[in-house]
Amino acid sequence: MDKILEAHQAKMTKAEEVLQRELGNIRAGRANASLLNRINVEYYGVPTPLNQMAQISVPEARVLLVTPYDKSSLKDVEHALLASDLGLTPANDGTAIRLVIPQLTEERRKELAKEVKATSEKAKVAVRNVRRDMMDALKKAQKNGDLTEDDLRDLENQAQKLTDASIKNIEAITADKEKEVLQG
Numbered sequence: 001m002d003k004i005l006e007a008h009q010a011k012m013t014k015a016e017e018v019l020q021r022e023l024g025n026i027r028a029g030r031a032n033a034s035l036l037n038r039i040n041v042e043y044y045g046v047p048t049p050l051n052q053m054a055q056i057s058v059p060e061a062r063v064l065l066v067t068p069y070d071k072s073s074l075k076d077v078e079h080a081l082l083a084s085d086l087g088l089t090p091a092n093d094g095t096a097i098r099l100v101i102p103q104l105t106e107e108r109r110k111e112l113a114k115e116v117k118a119t120s121e122k123a124k125v126a127v128r129n130v131r132r133d134m135m136d137a138l139k140k141a142q143k144n145g146d147l148t149e150d151d152l153r154d155l156e157n158q159a160q161k162l163t164d165a166s167i168k169n170i171e172a173i174t175a176d177k178e179k180e181v182l183q184g
Contacts, residue, residue: 004141005158008134012127012166019123019170023177026112026119030180031058031101036066041080043073050077064099071095104181112181120174124167131163 024034033056040047050056054068054077068077078097081090091098104112135156142152 004134004137005155005162008130008137008159009162009166011130012162015123015126015130016166016169016173018126019119019173022119023116023173026115026177026181031060031062031064031099033058033064035086036064036081039080039084039086041073041076043076050080053077062101062103064101065096066090066099067096109182113178116174116177116181120170123170127163127166127170131159134159134162 021034024032025038033051036050036056039050041050041053042048043053050066053070053073054066057065057067059065066077066081068074074092074095074097078090078092081088081097081099086099088099088101091100138147138152138155138159141147142149147155
C-alpha cells in the first residue's frame with residue numbers, strides 16, 4: 001500500500017515542479033533566462049528551441065544576452081524574438097542580441113501577483129485531485145480486503161500529511177515569486 005502513497009506523492013511533486021516552471025515564465029522585471037525557454041527559432045526549416053542554438057546569459061539585472069552558436073542564424077533568432085509574445089524588442093549588434101527588460105509599473109506588478117496566485121491555485125487543485133485519487137485507491141484496496149479498517153485510517157492520515165506538505169511547498173514557492181514580482 002506504500003506503493004500507492006509513493007506513486008501519488010510523485011504526482012504531487014510533479015505538480016510543484018510544473019508550478020515552478022510556469023512561474024518562471026512570468027516576467028518579474030528582472031532578466032531570467034527561463035523567459036526564453038518556450039521560444040522556437042526556424043533553423044534550416046526546423047523549429048528549434050532557442051536555448052539549444054544560443055547561449056543565453058544575464059550580464060546585468062535587467063538585460064538578457066542571446067549569443068547564437070551559429071552567427072548565420074542571428075537574423076532568424078531576432079525574428080523569432082520579435083514574433084514571440086514576450087513584448088520585448090531585440091537589439092542586434094551583429095554578433096549577439098540584447099533584450100532589455102523594462103521596469104514594471106505598480107499596476108502591472110499587481111496584475112502579475114494575481115496571475116501568480118491563479119497559477120498557484122491551479123497547482124493546489126492538482127494536488128487535491130491527486131489526494132482524492134489516492135483516497136479512492138486506498139478505499140478500493142480496503143474493499144478488496146487488502147487493508148484493514150485501521151490500516152486504511154493510518155494510510156489516509158499519511159495521505160493527508162503528504163497533501164498538507166505539498167500545499168505548504170506550493171505556498172512557499174508562490175510567496176517567493178509574489179515577493180519577487182512586487183519588489184522587482
